[in-house]
Amino acid sequence: MSANSFGEVFQITSFGESHGRAMGVIIEGCPAGVTFDAKILEQALARRRPGHGPVTSARNEADEPEILSGVFDGKTLGTPIAVMVRNQDARSQDYDKIKNEARRGHADDVWRDKFTHVDHRGGGRSSGRETLARVIGGAFAEMMLRELAPELSVRAIPRKVGEMQLGEEGISDPNWQKVELMLAKLRENGDSVGGIAEVRIARPPRGLGQPVFHKLKADLTAAMMSIGAVTGVELGGGFTLAEQRGLQVHVGHNESVYGGVRGGISTGEVIQLRVAFKPTSSILDVAKRGRHDPCILLRALPVLEAMAYLVLADHILWRRLDEVSR
Amino acid sequence: MSANSFGEVFQITSFGESHGRAMGVIIEGCPAGVTFDAKILEQALARRRPGHGPVTSARNEADEPEILSGVFDGKTLGTPIAVMVRNQDARSQDYDKIKNEARRGHADDVWRDKFTHVDHRGGGRSSGRETLARVIGGAFAEMMLRELAPELSVRAIPRKVGEMQLGEEGISDPNWQKVELMLAKLRENGDSVGGIAEVRIARPPRGLGQPVFHKLKADLTAAMMSIGAVTGVELGGGFTLAEQRGLQVHVGHNESVYGGVRGGISTGEVIQLRVAFKPTSSILDVAKRGRHDPCILLRALPVLEAMAYLVLADHILWRRLDEVSR
């Protein structure tokens, strides 16, 4: 039982308050012999980092990860991998003045009610900075999957920013410039907007997922829903299937309606998820105004990918236990 | 690690193949001293039972639960509660002919690929009959919640059957008769339709949920997504929030957009979920044609409620561990 762990076989435990000494993650269940690829880790962290362009917040952090254990001579040891990132831009002194007032739009009051003693400095665990742990964990999951499922690819793509639709290319879509303009204006106005991301898992191994409670679709959905601003998840045809007829859906052999999962288990086809984000509430936070992300979904893309990698890593190991002769 | 268990503190383990000897459930973590209420169990099972009216399938089963352990002198003992339901209407002989052909629309081929040796009789674990375990588990969760949160109520309501909308009253809506007509026709035609259910949790205790991975919204969503035909889940404003602006959403003080959960934790307000179902694929199953449910969502309502009760029971006990002085 652990409120801060995710995964059954390949498992991460996230730690750290946003304005404490460090954030970090323990990765357990990663087998020995996985080649460590620093580039995967760096790129994932670089994409997550704030302060690039008008569309993400300006908090400037190096986010240098330090690997404390579990990797030696370029490979994983099969022991817990501990990775830490120091909090450098803490400015916690700014937060003393808000010690006793819950920041509007934040969960502060709910937390105080629950735990009595809380960290009033910047949200503690509910801060978006907690996702560092996930991105690092996801990078190790990706390294392992490179070896066990080399054809697999995972991509999170913005498909809707507010009312503006984007094609399958996401930020390469010709409409993207209009989106950037909109976002710049929103930031100026102290406003924000929601959006929808697509998570596309191409060439997944077959047979991932467990039949009853750890269906692949359930684990992927829980993974996405554990991210702060997410308010909805759908698989394949999702909510649009609700309106349709069985003969139309199933006889048309349109496999994509299943989103790559049947009976809870991956079929080998593309797995598609759509994830809805509400507009960020940090616009209400006086301390953050002007530094806020006008569309948090754009920051969250590597987090969505990390969570998908973690679920896939978990189930690809779990599959080793399906059959006696494996 | 268990593929067939759900919950961390209040935990169920589901067992049984649909055409084997029995289905059943073990409930662990239910504390001693909960008053056993046979009526809650009977009503939940009665609502789940098929064969009532034109809208649900005709498989006729008594589904008499036998409580094997964990209850004595009208109260729970704090020991595992084991409940079993014998499979009476198995007709497994009918299924021998389909031994080597995967039933279309079912997950049979995916399972065979994964486990090699499978139960070809009626879907085994992927059958809707597995939900008996959940409904029984949910009934015990409800009994406990009656004592720990007496004001709480949980209701699953059909809000959309195919293209037809229903109001907050669900089957008491004036449109319901039209829905019934549609469903009768669909069954006749060997067709089916999807739908959307609303799960409404009224007067929940505050402070349920864990801040990072076991957010209440994540656990509720995973619970719903672990049900066979579910293809999407949204909380509160859900996907519609994706199009909205922050100032509009957050400043309007329209708390309902959060769906009763903030920072992953219940606020005490109504928790609203919307759950999308695809049209059932059993229309493709020759052995079932004519006996199929034209809209599986209507059968699933007590299952949705059971899953919600299980999540709430889990977190109401977990909350006892939040603070040292509790």
Place this chain on the structure above:
Amino acid sequence: MSANSFGEVFQITSFGESHGRAMGVIIEGCPAGVTFDAKILEQALARRRPGHGPVTSARNEADEPEILSGVFDGKTLGTPIAVMVRNQDARSQDYDKIKNEARRGHADDVWRDKFTHVDHRGGGRSSGRETLARVIGGAFAEMMLRELAPELSVRAIPRKVGEMQLGEEGISDPNWQKVELMLAKLRENGDSVGGIAEVRIARPPRGLGQPVFHKLKADLTAAMMSIGAVTGVELGGGFTLAEQRGLQVHVGHNESVYGGVRGGISTGEVIQLRVAFKPTSSILDVAKRGRHDPCILLRALPVLEAMAYLVLADHILWRRLDEVSR
């Protein structure tokens, strides 16, 4: 988190009160494709059964196991295996008179203090009858190990009954007749005696066990200590090593001092455990006097073996996760 489950990958959950409807076990994590061998199950249960000869208690029970799920066409399905044994000789009416008095020597008062509401009929969960679940679970573990480690053998042997020593042959030792005489006299006198069993695991696979908390020695020891009357466990040289010098122990290359486990992990050599039992306290139980086991260790031998099989089954599956290329 489960008080009634044992094992991480191959996991059993025990249920049932001794005077309730049934005892039983759910086995999760047993992979698909294990050949079901009824003889292994029958023999394990037959050895555990009371009422054979002067040395074990006379409670007469058929203990017919019914397999409710998880096995089909002679093989395991990879789904939960549920097995139930009805309680036939319950006589719970005898126990009504002792409803409010704790049975001496039993844990009744401790339980009442803990759970308030308890089952006063014959000890409930603390009864030796609970070990049925372990023996059944162990039989399935043994079936799996026959396929994955065909050379492995597990035997529990009585080495000491009270002050009387027995050789490696246990009950085939020439002294055994004297032991039987002693036990008959003890029963007559309403007395009992303790003893020491040896658990000998021959030809185990190498590499079982995890380096830190799930050391093979820790899991085996906890397994034995979870049995009612056990008061001590030692591995290999055990307590006698406490008196010895390192040069003597380690340089003599006497590998047997390690008991077949080094660094927490099996070396492939014989694993030896010695398990101490206190004299049974049921002699104090008026309702049981004359029916009691004069030396509970003799009844417990198949339970010791079952617990060892369970630990080995757990770790032989867990080993599949050690290395990325496996």
Place this chain on the structure above:
Amino acid sequence: MSANSFGEVFQITSFGESHGRAMGVIIEGCPAGVTFDAKILEQALARRRPGHGPVTSARNEADEPEILSGVFDGKTLGTPIAVMVRNQDARSQDYDKIKNEARRGHADDVWRDKFTHVDHRGGGRSSGRETLARVIGGAFAEMMLRELAPELSVRAIPRKVGEMQLGEEGISDPNWQKVELMLAKLRENGDSVGGIAEVRIARPPRGLGQPVFHKLKADLTAAMMSIGAVTGVELGGGFTLAEQRGLQVHVGHNESVYGGVRGGISTGEVIQLRVAFKPTSSILDVAKRGRHDPCILLRALPVLEAMAYLVLADHILWRRLDEVSR
């Protein structure tokens, strides 16, 4: 499932290789509001530290713990507590020469066989240095227990060093000087000796432990057996009870024979464990000779206490879930 975690509710996860960057621990499940007491942590670490007197090894390390998360304003937050200790005296270059030869007496070859890729520098995870994580975790458990069970005390006492007995006062026993002389001579000779420690838990709360698999005695035993050099554990009368008669043991009302645990659950009486250690095998390790501990048990005393605190902390929280009205 985690090879490096211990505990169900109050849970630690240990990380770090002895010659890597850092050792550390994540403590999960510690409730919010526990007063942080630096002295408890410092004293536990000071007692564990090597290099004090002739009897423990000379590796000189400051072992300064850094608390990375989970504590704020002098209290725990209910979030994961992460504590790290840097490895300063690594000298890993010394170990390059032994890269391909397993160090005698160590588990290196067993590990290499299991994981293929291993850390050859000083034992990695199997090093005694790993116990830092346990001592830190135990210190937090102790802090919590000070509030929840203020009368409780836990002490580990050496009762036997080789063949020399010590009284209940341990190192305050008049024989202690002779022991020190013996140990100095052993170190000079490159020899070592085993021993027996007593763990004495005074004034424990009643009702700790779960009835079947998480009996308090089973969890305490597993805790002790997870320590490297431990080869045996007994509770209360332990192995001596094996020779005794029931009437003698149980009728004499000598409660101490039960060691403070009945039916798996604490009775409130003193809990006594005896823990056997083999002579340390590091005498075979050329790199360590002269720096080795002649009797590892003396270094392990704070580790034994830490493991006991961890088990008690786990069960004192678990008890909150026993009864519905609690």
